[in-house]
Amino acid sequence: MTKQLRYLPTGQGNGEMEPGVTWRGHVARGMLLCPAPDCGLTFGRVVAGGARRHHFAHRPGEGEHDAVTGPETLWHLSAKNVLGRWAASHPGLAGWTLHLDDTPITLPDGWRRPDVLAISPDGVKVAFEVQYSALTGTDWQARHDFYAKAGVVDIWLFAHHGPQWRPATTRQLRRSELVSRDPDWAATVQLSGLHQTMLRHGVIPLWLDPTTQTIGTATTRVHPANTSPGERLWEDSAYTLPPHRTFPACHIAADPLEQCDVDLEAGELLTPARCLHHKERDRLQAEEQVAQERAVQVRAQLRAQQEERTRCRRAAEQEKRRAIAAQAAQEQAEREKREQEELRRKEEERAAAEVRQKMPLAQQFPPMFEQEPPSSPKPPWWKPWQRRA
Ligand SMILES: [Zn+2]
Structure with missing residues (x-):
């Protein structure tokens, strides 16, 4: 009647709304109005027990608004x-x-x-x-x-x-x-x-x-x-x-x-x-x-x-x-060394040739044949004893 919505806690249909006031008693005294718009009827009972949640319900034949509005x-x-x-x-x-x-x-x-x-x-x-x-x-x-x-x-x-x-x-x-x-x-x-x-x-x-x-x-x-x-x-x-x-x-x-x-x-x-x-x-x-x-x-x-x-x-x-x-450097050095040796050899040859040119002709060339050393006089053929000796 105060236009305040009241919430019925789960499983509390048989319980008390406030100390000394049960939900059932409150409903029985017609104190709870249906909040559905354009309804305005009081609830007739509290449904508690069974598979559904505890809830307030209209008296049979009243408040068919759910069927109309869903x-x-x-x-x-x-x-x-x-x-x-x-x-x-x-x-x-x-x-x-x-x-x-x-x-x-x-x-x-x-x-x-x-x-x-x-x-x-x-x-x-x-x-x-x-x-x-x-x-x-x-x-x-x-x-x-x-x-x-x-x-x-x-x-x-x-x-x-x-x-x-x-x-x-x-x-x-x-x-x-x-x-x-x-x-x-x-x-x-x-x-x-x-x-x-x-x-x-x-x-x-x-x-x-x-x-x-x-x-x-x-x-x-x-x-x-x-x-x-x-x-x-x-x-x-x-x-x-x-x-x-x-x-x-x-x-x-x-x-x-x-x-x-x-x-x-x-x-x-x-x-x-x-x-x-x-x-x-x-x-x-x-x-x-x-x-x-x-x-x-x-x-x-x-x-x-x-x-x-x-x-x-x-x-x-x-x-x-x-x-x-x-x-490569080593090879180069060896090559240079060889070339220097070659050069030196050629130089020596050239020097030797110069020396030879300054010599008398007879000395320039070595004698063709080695002159035999003067041999001891052979004994004449008529003195064979000398030969034997
Ligand atoms: Zn209603």
């Missing part, structure tokens, strides 16, 4: 309220003023009314948009650009059912090849053209489940260096990162809404999964830097080896040239 209207309302309550109690947004669906952002060429608008004491505006219906990438971009032009940080949250939540098929998961098979991530969704447009703009798709007050972050486990199909990409070496904009599907990392924060600098809702993305990105960059440095070192080593080889080759060539020169 559940989206209530989901949307619920999501806005959950967001508003989170923003009101979040320490990071203490002192901010909150507007639920009632304050438009206006520009000369149009206006938009965010589902939840938070304004800081110094005028910083954060708009939360909860998107339940279908939206094209072009339309999203126009709205995103509008908020950027107006200087408003826009945070988009998609429904956890309906057109924004299409479970991925096995074929898509296999096609993407980069989606982890991590059993911790039970939910896998298709990435629509809208989600891919957001990823192109560096905006990571988020989903909001208002019943469990959970934020889902688009996440994959990828091995950036190894993107060829058929590779095992969910190994330990993989990184937990946002999906690439071409992926057909991704996993959803679920985090409690209360653990999320608004990152004004990045203009996004900082979920624990996003923190992990940042950490992993830093790790990846550090590893890439190490790899680059190693590559530079290897290149330098190779260059040094190459230079060493060139130096050795040059030294060997120089040595060879020196040896050849030395041999």
Whole structure:
């Protein structure tokens, strides 16, 4: 009756709303109105037990609005309220003023009314948009650009059912090849053209489940260096990162809404999964830097080896040239020595010839025949005794 939305915590249908007041008693006294627009009826009962979540329900025959409008209207309302309550109690947004669906952002060429608008004491505006219906990438971009032009940080949250939540098929998961098979991530969704447009703009798709007050972050486990199909990409070496904009599907990392924060600098809702993305990105960059440095070192080593080889080759060539020169010099010296000897010989011959020319002719030439030395007189033939002797 106070027009304040009351949240029935999971499994608390039989519990107490506040000390001494049970939910059932509160409903029985007709204190809880249905929040559906144009309904205005009080709830008749609390449904607790069975497979479905504990919830309030109309009396049979009353409040058939879900059949007319579909559940989206209530989901949307619920999501806005959950967001508003989170923003009101979040320490990071203490002192901010909150507007639920009632304050438009206006520009000369149009206006938009965010589902939840938070304004800081110094005028910083954060708009939360909860998107339940279908939206094209072009339309999203126009709205995103509008908020950027107006200087408003826009945070988009998609429904956890309906057109924004299409479970991925096995074929898509296999096609993407980069989606982890991590059993911790039970939910896998298709990435629509809208989600891919957001990823192109560096905006990571988020989903909001208002019943469990959970934020889902688009996440994959990828091995950036190894993107060829058929590779095992969910190994330990993989990184937990946002999906690439071409992926057909991704996993959803679920985090409690209360653990999320608004990152004004990045203009996004900082979920624990996003923190992990940042950490992993830093790790990846550090590893890439190490790899680059190693590559530079290897290149330098190779260059040094190459230079060493060139130096050795040059030294060997120089040595060879020196040896050849030395041999040539030696040969030259020998040749000169021979020539000098030849010269000296010729000189001597010439000198000898001169000497000979100055000699008397008889001495110039050696006698033709050696003159026999004068022999002892032979005994005449008639004195043979002398011969015998
Ligand atoms: Zn109703």
